[in-house]
Amino acid sequence: MSDSQVIMKDETCSTANGKSGSMESTKQDAEVKPFTLKKWNIVAMWSWDVDCDTCAICRVQVMDACLRCQTENKQEECVVVWGECNHSFHNCCMSLWVKQNNRCPLCQQEWMVQRIGK
């Protein structure tokens, strides 16, 4: 339940700035370089594919089973999880990610489950 499992190869590595609408609001980013207007088109494109109906991790609609459950033929067991931040993912996709980093991959807030269901 900590960041320690994430590969910390080089903490001082260069920072990608202005990539994602969701990244700019993180605490980490506050001390990083400001947004560059030049890349606005990228930001616009980014928000297109993380609309709220699609699981941003596996890119399947949250109402359908995730890629893992589709592969393992467990469609019935696949449920949706909503965080306190109101982002939703497949519970399967999210539970794998929080093992590495207990933050919402879209808004970087600490991940707290609000609700699990269909």
Added chain:
Amino acid sequence: MSTPARRRLMRDFRKLQEDPPAGVSGAPSENNIMIWNAVIFGPADTPFEDGTFKLMIEFTEEYPNKPPNVRFISKMFHPNVYADGGICLDILQNRWSPTYDVSAILTSIQSLLDEPNPNSPANSQAAQLYQENRREYEKKVAAICEQSWQNL
């Protein structure tokens, strides 16, 4: 054999074809979807303009929970690119997010070209020239841009 990682990569590929970002392209290698070949065109109005740089991206079955390994195959002269082509970029290491896909990776690397971070040098000569002798830096960059054409 179809696994979640492979299916995700098929989706990445479809998106890259349907909604191609400017100045980058990529596709899985013919017989292995886990290894991609990509090309980044140097952004206009930068010293990298007119360069055509080849990269190789290697994914594992843990994708997208783990970032892929990305490196330049074309010769590169950049403060944050190692001699073996490896790239020092936070989102490919400790700030990776499973919501990234191939187009996000490639567009991030493309913007790194003109926005190096000289404080974390992977190529100390490039970092030093970038800070102290911009003219000489741009000359070296122009040389690798030209080379990138010869090796296409």
